[in-house]
Amino acid sequence: MLNWEDIFATRSSRMKASEIRELLKLLDRPDIISFAGGIPDPALFPDEEFKAAYADIFSGSAVNAALQYSVSEGYKPLREWLTGEMGKLGITCSADNVFIVSGSQQGLDYLGKLFLSPGDTALVTWPTYLGALQAFNAYEPNYDKLALSGNRTPESYRKTAQEAGGKVKFAYLSADFANPTGETVDRAGRERLIDLADELDIAIIEDAAYQSLRFDGEAIPPILALEIARKGDINATRTIYCGSFSKTLAPGLRIGYVVANADIIRKLVLMKQAADLHSSTINQMAIAHVTERGFDAQVKKIKAAYSKRRDAMLAALAKYMPESVRWTKPEGGMFIWVTLPEGMDGATLLAKAIETKKVAFVPGKAFHADGSGANTLRISFSCADEKTIDEGISRLGALIREELA
Amino acid sequence: MLNWEDIFATRSSRMKASEIRELLKLLDRPDIISFAGGIPDPALFPDEEFKAAYADIFSGSAVNAALQYSVSEGYKPLREWLTGEMGKLGITCSADNVFIVSGSQQGLDYLGKLFLSPGDTALVTWPTYLGALQAFNAYEPNYDKLALSGNRTPESYRKTAQEAGGKVKFAYLSADFANPTGETVDRAGRERLIDLADELDIAIIEDAAYQSLRFDGEAIPPILALEIARKGDINATRTIYCGSFSKTLAPGLRIGYVVANADIIRKLVLMKQAADLHSSTINQMAIAHVTERGFDAQVKKIKAAYSKRRDAMLAALAKYMPESVRWTKPEGGMFIWVTLPEGMDGATLLAKAIETKKVAFVPGKAFHADGSGANTLRISFSCADEKTIDEGISRLGALIREELA
Known part of the structure; x- marks a missing residue:
């Protein structure tokens, strides 16, 4: 009686809450530097342009169609x-x-x-x-x-x-x-x-x-x-x-x-x-x-901001990471992918990073359909300024060095 | 090669364009009185209230969250x-x-x-x-x-x-x-x-x-x-x-x-x-x-308008329909359901109604999972004024009488 699992479609067994996502939900804390998000920086939104767009829709003859x-x-x-x-x-x-x-x-x-x-x-x-x-x-x-x-x-x-x-x-x-x-x-x-x-x-x-x-x-x-x-x-x-x-x-x-x-x-x-x-x-x-x-001016503005942050993150990685850590050098986007030494676990590292270093990222295993990739992690440069990026990567580098020691 | 049907999921065979919908697409013609739609009357939209809502969102501190x-x-x-x-x-x-x-x-x-x-x-x-x-x-x-x-x-x-x-x-x-x-x-x-x-x-x-x-x-x-x-x-x-x-x-x-x-x-x-x-x-x-x-004032406004139209449609049906036609008496909503004499076909009637009487509705068969209901049809009172409703039902009644003769 009301055992929903008995009447759900078979597909529902593959809809599970992600433990990582649950963990990352806690990261709205201002004391934590988070590279976990994959979201655009709201400071770069074209809010004035959208304001004008909605105002125009409601001032014109398109309002009935819009609703x-x-x-x-x-x-x-x-x-x-x-x-x-x-x-x-x-x-x-x-x-x-x-x-x-x-x-x-x-x-x-x-x-x-x-x-x-x-x-x-x-x-x-x-x-x-x-x-x-x-x-x-x-x-x-x-x-x-x-x-x-x-x-x-x-x-x-x-x-x-x-x-x-x-x-x-x-x-x-x-x-x-x-x-x-x-x-x-x-x-x-x-x-x-x-x-x-x-x-x-x-x-x-x-x-x-x-x-x-x-x-x-x-x-x-x-x-x-x-x-x-x-x-x-x-x-x-x-x-x-x-x-x-x-x-x-x-x-x-x-x-x-x-x-x-x-x-x-x-x-x-x-x-x-x-x-x-x-x-x-x-x-x-x-x-x-x-x-x-x-549109073009907006894209230009975003790219200018994100490319500086990408540069800052690549520079910080080179400065703070031990030699056994590798990472990608993206020509765009929002993400850098880090490969830790074999045997090191991204999820374990995240728990320690939040607790002891106040820095966050996404462990890479969830991105692998076969459950491999335990020693990988994703860091995003889209939402942090250059100074914060340097500080966060420095903390992460220190933690990895401690783990390797 | 590029025979998509071979690689679509089995479910795709049940996604078909509706012939009726294709027919009704043609009904944006201003010379046709359409009771086919099931859409709200745009004249009743709270457009001033929505205009204020979007303007407020863009004037306040919620704008970043909104986007x-x-x-x-x-x-x-x-x-x-x-x-x-x-x-x-x-x-x-x-x-x-x-x-x-x-x-x-x-x-x-x-x-x-x-x-x-x-x-x-x-x-x-x-x-x-x-x-x-x-x-x-x-x-x-x-x-x-x-x-x-x-x-x-x-x-x-x-x-x-x-x-x-x-x-x-x-x-x-x-x-x-x-x-x-x-x-x-x-x-x-x-x-x-x-x-x-x-x-x-x-x-x-x-x-x-x-x-x-x-x-x-x-x-x-x-x-x-x-x-x-x-x-x-x-x-x-x-x-x-x-x-x-x-x-x-x-x-x-x-x-x-x-x-x-x-x-x-x-x-x-x-x-x-x-x-x-x-x-x-x-x-x-x-x-x-x-x-x-x-919200309550808006709902009250809509109900006042629609109930007058429902009344007009029920009155017109009583006035123009032959005795062998039956219909529901809804206490709300947007629709009345009409049952024609057994043997009369709603889809055939629609084609004639559009061509000879410039009036439209939805044949009822599509609403039946087993393909029954050929002698039924749906008419909506939400988008027409009382005078138009009287005229449209009068045309439909005349057509049905001709068919029965």
Whole structure:
């Protein structure tokens, strides 16, 4: 009687509270320097621009439309603005290829829902974005490790999927300044991924959440752009591009987008109609208003601030970390990935770091679909000033040295 | 190669474009009188109140919070305001029992996701809300007809579910002025439903989208309130209450709520964290702002307008319809349900109505999980003035008389 577990769907057993997330909830304490968050710095939000956007909506004739139900595919002017932006990246498309979602996280959830039956296989990198694993888990997949180099054959992916009771359905990855590693997949790696997907006849889910936050180095075309260049038309491609306004403008409005083959978009629109009808009309209008009046300037402002913080964090790591610790050198985004000496445990280190050093980060194990990566951790430079970054990394370096001693 | 159907999940075969919806898309033509929509009248939106809400958010210290990520369970002040509102309905609860969703449609989607494995059974009325069927379809259930009177035994539901390859998981219904029928389940029917759910050990999903729009007659406590009265504590209940601001304030913000046993809420919060993180922060704040400053006055205004339109529609039906046509007499909401003589087809009638009489409605078949109900139709009085209602029903009555002649 009222034993809910007996009547929940089988998928519910894969929806668990994360211990790490529970621990990190406690970190609103002002005495702790936290590199754990993966959130944008609110001081950089274009709040004046949003204020003007909402005020304009309520002063004009669009107010009734802003408050009313709207179409599941999204607000047309925003979709049209996005076709222009996509064009600049080599993704030639029309509004029929653009679908508005309530944050790119929703795009990942919908794509899991569209492709995965229980037992099907999703290819993901080790490590990968934790939120993608959480979104896909609801559809009860098996995970296999996506290798972008080395000599793993397409046949071996097929075989592993078959043994797990399903088919390979897609490869998911973040190609630019990935969460959690900060790393970028080079052009050759992207081309090899398209080859692999063609060979396996699967989709590619390209998570572009951080793509516009490149501080230096040369931009590499999105996987979708490379595939369009190869095949001549977005409607002949298999790459599904998930974009976000959460890192460039503001996450609180929950507006993101998916750009893909029109066959996929039509299916996603039907799915959204059934799942939540449409994303907030007024927020889509506000985003459209702000993008049309100065998106590039806003992105420039954010990149200037974050790149200084990235520099400060890399300098501090070089200054304070013992030689046995390694880390990535991201060309953009929000994250640096740290590898501790083999045998050292990130979760144990976090407990000590909070207690004895008042500094926090995210242990890396949660980002691994197979539970490996115990000796890794993710640190974010997005929300701390340079001085705080130096102080926090100095504390973390001291703790690691103590642990090694 | 790029035969997407081969790699979509099995559920995708149940996501189809509705022919009716495609037809009704054409109805933005000003020369057609449409009773097809189920949307609120935008002239009744509290736009001045929303204008003030957004302006206040941007003038105060909450602006950074409004634009930032927030917790998956929802904005605390709004959840707390809702506990007070729920208390007035006999639903004694705390903020731990309240969860904010992106429209109550999302609540239905999440509940389907939480309970239904493929082949499980959902009990629904014949007819029922089309959007609920669409939301649940993604989880590949079987449907069985929920009978609130008569002598169907609990055992017979169990047996049918077993034959379909699963278990009965929940009964879904809208108890007040339901979409599409406008009908209300009486107190005895609600009590019998709780008995049945206890007997079957299943959940009840109470869709309360129209509950606050009662124009006359005596209010009946929500099913959840009756169950709390019986069992003493919301955390001992199995009824999950889905509420909406879309009919009372405005649908374009996509803010609704679920009120239930805290065990269920915790599970839904985890699900939302994985699916879209949280509902729009700024919109939750705006709704909280407006509710705290005059929710009751707004509801009163809407009810006054809609009840006049309901009266006009009932009067017109009595005036223009032939004797063989029957219809419901709703005490609130937005809809009247019309039953044509046996053998007459609502979809065929719609095509003729649009072409020859310039009047539209929704044929009733789509609301039936078993494809029955061909001789029914739904008409809405929410968006037309009294004169237009009289004219539109007069045209429809004339067409039906011609068909019968």
